[in-house]
Amino acid sequence: MESIAREVKGSFRWFPVQKTFSIVSAKDTLKFAVGIPYMTRNGRSMEMAQAPQLDNGHIWIAEEDAKKISSKVTAETKPAAPVVVKPKAPKQEIAGTREVRTIVIDPGHGGKDPGASGKRSQEKDIVLAVAKLLRKNLADEGFNVKLTRSKDVFIELRQRAMLANQWDGDLFISLHCNAIDASEERKRIIQGYQFYVLRAPESEEDKAIARRENAVATLYGEKNAKDELSPLEWFKLEARLEQYKQTSYLFTEKLLDSFDGGKIKKMNTGVGGAGFMVLVGAMMPAVLIELGFISNEEDEAYMMTAKGQKDLADRIAEAVSKYKDAVHTYRETLGR
Numbered sequence: 596m597e598s599i600a601r602e603v604k605g606s607f608r609w610f611p612v613q614k615t616f617s618i619v620s621a622k623d624t625l626k627f628a629v630g631i632p633y634m635t636r637n638g639r640s641m642e643m644a645q646a647p648q649l650d651n652g653h654i655w656i657a658e659e660d661a662k663k664i665s666s667k668v669t670a671e672t673k674p675a676a677p678v679v680v681k682p683k684a685p686k687q688e689i690a691g692t693r694e695v696r697t698i699v700i701d702p703g704h705g706g707k708d709p710g711a712s713g714k715r716s717q718e719k720d721i722v723l724a725v726a727k728l729l730r731k732n733l734a735d736e737g738f739n740v741k742l743t744r745s746k747d748v749f750i751e752l753r754q755r756a757m758l759a760n761q762w763d764g765d766l767f768i769s770l771h772c773n774a775i776d777a778s779e780e781r782k783r784i785i786q787g788y789q790f791y792v793l794r795a796p797e798s799e800e801d802k803a804i805a806r807r808e809n810a811v812a813t814l815y816g817e818k819n820a821k822d823e824l825s826p827l828e829w830f831k832l833e834a835r836l837e838q839y840k841q842t843s844y845l846f847t848e849k850l851l852d853s854f855d856g857g858k859i860k861k862m863n864t865g866v867g868g869a870g871f872m873v874l875v876g877a878m879m880p881a882v883l884i885e886l887g888f889i890s891n892e893e894d895e896a897y898m899m900t901a902k903g904q905k906d907l908a909d910r911i912a913e914a915v916s917k918y919k920d921a922v923h924t925y926r927e928t929l930g931r
């Protein structure tokens with residue numbers, strides 16, 4: 596692969612986490628992903644004969660694709676006159692390198708979509724109550740706080756991230772309760788909080804959680820709705836994921852610290868990744884919080900009480916403050 600990059604007089608870049616790579620020449624930006632038979636050329640996707648493969652630290656692509664790429668790019672770049680590329684001024688600083696001021700809180704579900712149901716409560720009510728308490732906490736600390744909904748109304752998944760973008764948010768927090776549809780015995784066992792970032796899922800469990808949260812879109816008739824991201828969609832998301840990955844993880848670290856020792860236990864490692872539609876459009880660091888399992892009586896009882904809701908809001912607010920400080924310190928090391 597690197598040899599093709601040289602042939603087309605471009606530079607080669609490898610993104611190990613997403614397993615994607617790009618070749619940038621004077622005229623073209625080509626992007627590829629291991630295992631996905633699509634590439635993009637200047638943002639337009641094209642089918643490949645075969646998906647690129649990773650083997651022993653080398654990337655392999657089919658001969659047919661390699662020929663197509665090098666002939667196309669060299670043929671078109673050869674007669675090209677030198678081009679002066681003026682870097683475009685970014686609309687805003689890259690997320691995570693500017694001060695954290697505006698926090699967008701997204702209480703999941705609402706209106707005709709109740710979310711998951713427990714024995715005595717519904718997800719949409721719990722997350723709204725926690726969101727309101729969190730809004731007060733953060734406002735008291737001087738943050739500019741926005742809620743995607745402040746009452747029991749239905750808002751489409753994609754609309755939520757769009758609102759966050761309009762408000763020019765610095766951090767997007769989507770609040771949810773987890774649930775399993777299983778035997779009473781399993782429901783007694785499965786409990787705990789977990790934090791999710793937008794990332795290709797690594798376990799069937801994470802995949803299932805995203806499908807459940809995404810089902811809103813298919814159930815309530817959003818346009819072009821589906822409950823899973825396609826490989827091509829993941830691929831197109833790669834650049835943005837790369838941009839916000841570090842800061843999204845930084846926030847989950849702060850959440851892990853502040854949730855430690857609480858009434859609700861941590862589930863597994865506490866951090867997972869999957870294709871949550873609600874996070875897809877957000878142009879900012881974004882984390883989805885599963886506060887606990889509404890299908891578990893113990894978790895549900897805690898999340899239903901005013902005391903439990905206040906405790907959860909306090910812990911999230913603490914994490915936001917620590918995140919803000921960490922970003923501020925990072926800016927100072929950059930001399931901004």
Ligand SMILES: [Zn+2]
Binds near residue numbers: 703704718771772808
């Ligand atoms: Zn939910």
